[in-house]
Amino acid sequence: MNLNKTFCFLFILNTARVLFAQDENPVEYVDPLIGTAKMGHLYPGATAPFGSVQLSPDTDTIPYAVNGRYNRDVYKYCAGYQYEDETITGFSHTHFSGTGHSDLGDFLVMPTIGELHLNPGTETNPDSGYRSRFSHDEEYAEAGYYKVKLKDYEIDAELTATTRVGMHRYTFNKGNEAHIILDLQAGIYNYEEKNVWTFVRVENDTLVTGYRQTNGWARTKKVYFAMSFSKPFKNFGQAKQKTGVYRGFWGRFDQTKNFPEMAGKNLKLYFDFDIQEQENIKIKLAVSPVSTEGALKNLQVEIPHWDFDKVKKQTQQAWNAELSKIEIETLKHSDKVNFYTAMYHAFLGPTVYMDVDGRYRGLDQNIHKAENFINYTSFSLWDTYRALHPLFNILQPDRNTDMISSMLEHQKQSVHGMLPIWSHYANENWCMIGYHSASVIADAIVKDNVNFDTDEALKAMVETAKVSYFDGLGEYMEKGYVPEDVSGASVSKTLEYAYDDWAIAQAAKKLGNNSVYKEFMERSGNYKNVFDKKTGFMRPKLKNGSFKKEFDELDTHGQGFIEGNSWNYSLYVPHAPEEMIKMMGGKKQFSTHLDSLFTMNLPDKYFENTEDISREGIIGNYVHGNEPSHHVPYLYNWTDDAYKAQDKIRNILKLKYQTGPEGLSGNDDFGQMSAWYIFSSLGFYPVAPGSENYALGSPAVKKATVKLKNGNVFTIETKNQSSTNVYVKKVELNGEPITQPFISHKSIINGGKLVFYMSGKPNKNLYN
Numbered sequence: 057m058n059l060n061k062t063f064c065f066l067f068i069l070n071t072a073r074v075l076f077a078q079d080e081n082p083v084e085y086v087d088p089l090i091g092t093a094k095m096g097h098l099y100p101g102a103t104a105p106f107g108s109v110q111l112s113p114d115t116d117t118i119p120y121a122v123n124g125r126y127n128r129d130v131y132k133y134c135a136g137y138q139y140e141d142e143t144i145t146g147f148s149h150t151h152f153s154g155t156g157h158s159d160l161g162d163f164l165v166m167p168t169i170g171e172l173h174l175n176p177g178t179e180t181n182p183d184s185g186y187r188s189r190f191s192h193d194e195e196y197a198e199a200g201y202y203k204v205k206l207k208d209y210e211i212d213a214e215l216t217a218t219t220r221v222g223m224h225r226y227t228f229n230k231g232n233e234a235h236i237i238l239d240l241q242a243g244i245y246n247y248e249e250k251n252v253w254t255f256v257r258v259e260n261d262t263l264v265t266g267y268r269q270t271n272g273w274a275r276t277k278k279v280y281f282a283m284s285f286s287k288p289f290k291n292f293g294q295a296k297q298k299t300g301v302y303r304g305f306w307g308r309f310d311q312t313k314n315f316p317e318m319a320g321k322n323l324k325l326y327f328d329f330d331i332q333e334q335e336n337i338k339i340k341l342a343v344s345p346v347s348t349e350g351a352l353k354n355l356q357v358e359i360p361h362w363d364f365d366k367v368k369k370q371t372q373q374a375w376n377a378e379l380s381k382i383e384i385e386t387l388k389h390s391d392k393v394n395f396y397t398a399m400y401h402a403f404l405g406p407t408v409y410m411d412v413d414g415r416y417r418g419l420d421q422n423i424h425k426a427e428n429f430i431n432y433t434s435f436s437l438w439d440t441y442r443a444l445h446p447l448f449n450i451l452q453p454d455r456n457t458d459m460i461s462s463m464l465e466h467q468k469q470s471v472h473g474m475l476p477i478w479s480h481y482a483n484e485n486w487c488m489i490g491y492h493s494a495s496v497i498a499d500a501i502v503k504d505n506v507n508f509d510t511d512e513a514l515k516a517m518v519e520t521a522k523v524s525y526f527d528g529l530g531e532y533m534e535k536g537y538v539p540e541d542v543s544g545a546s547v548s549k550t551l552e553y554a555y556d557d558w559a560i561a562q563a564a565k566k567l568g569n570n571s572v573y574k575e576f577m578e579r580s581g582n583y584k585n586v587f588d589k590k591t592g593f594m595r596p597k598l599k600n601g602s603f604k605k606e607f608d609e610l611d612t613h614g615q616g617f618i619e620g621n622s623w624n625y626s627l628y629v630p631h632a633p634e635e636m637i638k639m640m641g642g643k644k645q646f647s648t649h650l651d652s653l654f655t656m657n658l659p660d661k662y663f664e665n666t667e668d669i670s671r672e673g674i675i676g677n678y679v680h681g682n683e684p685s686h687h688v689p690y691l692y693n694w695t696d697d698a699y700k701a702q703d704k705i706r707n708i709l710k711l712k713y714q715t716g717p718e719g720l721s722g723n724d725d726f727g728q729m730s731a732w733y734i735f736s737s738l739g740f741y742p743v744a745p746g747s748e749n750y751a752l753g754s755p756a757v758k759k760a761t762v763k764l765k766n767g768n769v770f771t772i773e774t775k776n777q778s779s780t781n782v783y784v785k786k787v788e789l790n791g792e793p794i795t796q797p798f799i800s801h802k803s804i805i806n807g808g809k810l811v812f813y814m815s816g817k818p819n820k821n822l823y824n
Contacts, residue, residue, distance in 0.1 A: 081376060082380055082383075082399075085397070086396050086397050087715065088197040089139065090393075090716065092137055093138065093718040094672070094718055095723055096719070096722075097135045097154045097155055099135040106219075106405065106455065109149050109217045111149050111215045111216075111224070112137060112148070113137055113202070113204065114144070114146055114147070114164060114242070115136070115144055116138070116145065116179070133158060135152060136161050136244045142189055143182045143188060144190050145164065145186070146164040146242065147166070147224065150162040150163075152244075153726055157485075159244060161242060162279045163238065163240065165341065166188075168188075168209050169228065173186040174295040174326060188209055190207055198372070200374070201215070202214070202216075211226050211229065213225075214227075216371055218370075219358065222343075225336055225364045227334065228331045228336065230333060231333040232331060236285070236337065237326055238256075238326075240268050240325070243270060254267070254321065254323040256317075257348070258292060258318075262285045262286075263283070264325075265280075265351065266280070274482075277482070279345065280344040280346065280350065280351045282342045282348055283341045283342075292326065293313035295323075340362075345416050345481065380763070381763050382395075382451070382763070385757065385758040386756075386757055387756075395757070397730075399734060401729075402730045404726070404727060405436075408431070408432060413425075416482075422469075424469075435493070436728075438487070440726055440727060440728050442683055442731075443741070444727045445459075447734060453505045457507040461507075466484075472523055473520070475516055475517065486527075489618060490549070491553070494560050495556055514563055514569060518560065518572060518576075521556065528543030531543070533579075537550045538550045539598055540597065540598060544614075547594050547597075547616035547625060548618045550586050553582065554582045555580070555583075558631035559631070560576040561574075561577040580632070587626075593622040593626045594625050594628075612662070619682040623653060626640070627653075631746070633743070647696070650700070658674070658676075670722075680722065687743045699783055699820055702753060702754035703818075705754050708736070710779075739752060740753060740799055748800050752797045754783065754812075754814075755774055758773075759772065766805065770805075772812070780816050781816045785819050786819070791809075794823075
């Protein structure tokens with residue numbers, strides 16, 4: 057169904073029921089098209105919660121050279137789809153959700169009729185290839201389901217998925233000779249990616265198996281598949297390849313048509329069918345990190361039948377079960393759409409990475425078996441440690457401990473002895489900075505969500521924090537800071553290492569390991585070593601101990617920072633805000649400093665051009681589109697002006713999260729942006745994961761009921777809530793007034809009621 061039209065209809069028909077009733081079908085409020093334009097980098101296709109398969113349309117593919125130039129913006133197509141595009145090249149089975157880097161896009165399938173093409177063609181000349189035009193008026197996206205009409209072929213394409221299997225249903229509105237294209241060259245990366253090898257085996261006239269191994273962002277990624285057709289194909293074949301096929305004795309066979317074994321770097325296959333008008337072809341494609349045998353088993357276990365609608369129903373029931381963990385009442389219909397869509401995005405990853413029998417490919421490229429846990433992959437930890445994993449400790453405690461078990465296995469398999477930094481598909485990509493697995497693990501330990509070996513976990517964190525050759529870490533341990541003339545983004549690294557060290561210390565304290573606690577608490581104070589008292593900002597320091605002379609606190613280039621400037625990162629001491637505030641002149645001066653951050657006007661010279669898309673995530677010099685600032689509005693809670701956080705939080709919720717494809721102001725980053733929205737809408741946020749406390753803000757919901765795994769219920773209510781009543785007059789927990797702007801994790805997990813009394817005027821003495 058068309059979500060936007062349906063929502064409008066329901067809104068007009070029965071506003072009160074839509075806005076205020078407790079819903080049993082929150083899937084109706086999920087709009088997967090939100091964030092599919094510009095920098096959201098989200099895909100609209102079908103997937104199950106935390107599913108291994110993300111079956112989604114691609115509007116561009118691996119770039120093909122045109123006049124010696126590659127015609128694709130790699131960053132733009134991290135999810136393979138851009139809402140502004142007018143053609144679809146096909147439907148591939150693996151996608152990242154909202155990342156700032158591209159990969160995956162495995163096993164692209166495209167149905168066509170008429171003349172056979174085995175290249176995708178170009179957006180400017182779609183008739184030269186197998187791609188098709190489409191219209192958003194004939195495109196529908198729901199949680200677990202996607203549909204679009206391929207206009208050039210008059211084919212209705214429908215997609216759904218289980219955890220490891222993608223299911224297609226293609227209805228042909230015209231009778232003709234039909235083709236199903238399977239393009240193993242297509243992928244989501246840049247021109248440097250090369251298929252190491254692809255292999256396909258036609259087992260019979262309805263079953264095909266094979267694998268694709270690539271050298272892209274993940275330098276050695278291998279994915280197996282098993283593909284089953286609901287109808288036998290009459291012919292099959294492959295496009296001719298320049299290399300890798302016609303060698304030696306293989307040259308005696310014509311391998312381009314009806315030859316059952318195909319191998320090469322860039323296989324492109326076709327399967328021919330005679331199709332009657334209104335006939336459909338269904339396809340099931342299962343993936344495996346281990347083998348084609350594993351893919352077949354995944355297919356047989358998860359979808360042993362051909363009932364497409366049954367799969368869709370079961371997957372949407374699974375989504376309803378996940379989304380129903382929070383029931384909300386909102387002021388506006390759009391708030392409800394944004395909230396449940398944020399929950400949907402938060403539950404897309406990390407993704408399950410093992411076969412139904414528990415086997416998976418490890419970092420050492422050997423096959424392992426997960427014992428007593430589900431193995432996960434795609435850990436975008438620089439983003440997700442901040443709010444997504446803390447959210448999991450409330451809503452997905454079992455999954456979060458399984459994710460930690462997956463991280464611990466990664467560490468065992470690593471020749472470096474390190475926990476994941478940014479890992480996916482049995483590869484470590486070393487993307488971004490810090491060792492934030494430590495934060496995720498420490499947060500779970502401190503919050504008593506510990507279905508894993510805690511002693512082993514503490515040991516893994518300590519070992520990771522002492523790998524001297526990692527990203528300036530040796531100099532950090534020796535000097536207490538990362539020198540800029542040794543390793544770039546040195547200030548950001550120093551600050552993030554210091555925070556992770558504090559997190560390790562909190563875990564050690566909880567576990568009673570006093571020696572590790574003392575060691576890492578001392579290290580956690582290293583943020584002081586890059587603070588320049590003269591300027592009042594964090595500043596890059598050289599290996600000789602002096603500050604770098606050339607310095608502009610507003611510039612992001614070559615100033616010692618990553619995805620931020622000194623204004624942003626000087627506020628990144630989430631583990632010691634009292635000390636940071638004292639260091640920066642005290643509560644009054646710090647509060648004024650925060651005011652300036654939100655109101656200042658950045659000159660055009662700090663952007664690449666006047667239309668720089670990164671402006672969309674900015675309020676003043678507060679950069680919501682990049683994660684290092686996400687805790688910043690809540691820092692007012694450590695001053696005497698906690699009320700100043702409240703209107704700013706509500707303003708961010710209003711401006712940076714909207715419905716529609718352009719609704720997000722930056723990459724969703726595997727759920728971090730969405731997790732910020734969920735927490736902030738509920739009225740609290742984990743400023744420093746590893747602490748048991750959350751900072752209070754200004755809730756945007758009228759009421760929220762959080763259903764916890766232990767059977768308890770935590771309720772948030774607001775009195776006198778409105779779009780203008782953004783200030784908190786008073787707060788009560790279980791009928792007792794809260795006198796500090798914080799709430800503990802135990803208060804949530806034990807169940808109870810948190811009530812905010814809202815007002816249009818600030819209460820300047822609320823927590824004083």
